[in-house]
Amino acid sequence: ETGVTQTPRHLVMGMTNKKSLKCEQHLGHNAMYWYKQSAKKPLELMFVYSLEERVENNSVPSRFSPECPNSSHLFLHLHTLQPEDSALYLCASSPTHEAGSSYNEQFFGPGTRLTVL
Amino acid sequence: GQNIDQPTEMTATEGAIVQINCTYQTSGFNGLFWYQQHAGEAPTFLSYNVLDGLEEKGRFSSFLSRSKGYSYLLLKELQMKDSASYLCAVTDSNYQLIWGAGTKLIIKP
Numbered sequence: 301e302t303g304v305t306q307t308p309r310h311l312v313m314g315m316t317n318k319k320s321l322k323c324e325q326h327l328g329h330n331a332m333y334w335y336k337q338s339a340k341k342p343l344e345l346m347f348v349y350s351l352e353e354r355v356e357n358n359s360v361p362s363r364f365s366p367e368c369p370n371s372s373h374l375f376l377h378l379h380t381l382q383p384e385d386s387a388l389y390l391c392a393s394s395p396t397h398e399a400g401s402s403y404n405e406q407f408f409g410p411g412t413r414l415t416v417l
Numbered sequence: 418g419q420n421i422d423q424p425t426e427m428t429a430t431e432g433a434i435v436q437i438n439c440t441y442q443t444s445g446f447n448g449l450f451w452y453q454q455h456a457g458e459a460p461t462f463l464s465y466n467v468l469d470g471l472e473e474k475g476r477f478s479s480f481l482s483r484s485k486g487y488s489y490l491l492l493k494e495l496q497m498k499d500s501a502s503y504l505c506a507v508t509d510s511n512y513q514l515i516w517g518a519g520t521k522l523i524i525k526p
Contacts, residue, residue, distance in 0.1 A: 340519075342515075342516040342518045342519075343506075343516040345513070404508070405450070407462075408461070410457075411459060413457075
């Protein structure tokens, strides 16, 4: 148990559906992250929240919409996705996301396996 | 551009030793991480190097050479449970984590 939970673990959706992924961390961390993991590709950082404010958005399509209501919860809202969005979506948290914090170990949740039909 | 290179897949025998290499070209360097990820599970932290040299932690060791842009993860006395993907990640000058694609390690009896 890493202290980061994600629901659902598996999700199958059509291109016209709207769904949300949920992440919760019980570690008292101040930063949370969404990653996309596709087979044989590096982890792709999608969004970073530090102290509940979005600090990075790495050119992610608008069909992905993050929400961070408090420092323990992070959501990823999905709508009108494409089949190429099928992947494992990982949530992570770290104590901080401040510049100068080179040792910033990230703790990952188990991921949501998303399939878009 | 920024790049992390590591082999796609490696195979080793139970009880043996295996070395997984990682080379990087990044804009600046502020540390290198190794993570382990079993199939269908979350990546978990293994090691962190920021200075040159070898860090040993039980059966696992990690080495760093900043001048060569090179690191390796050394796994000794391999066990079947070590079958997993091993991810190398570098913190760049902007303190962003740049990830490699991972090395899938297969352990055979």
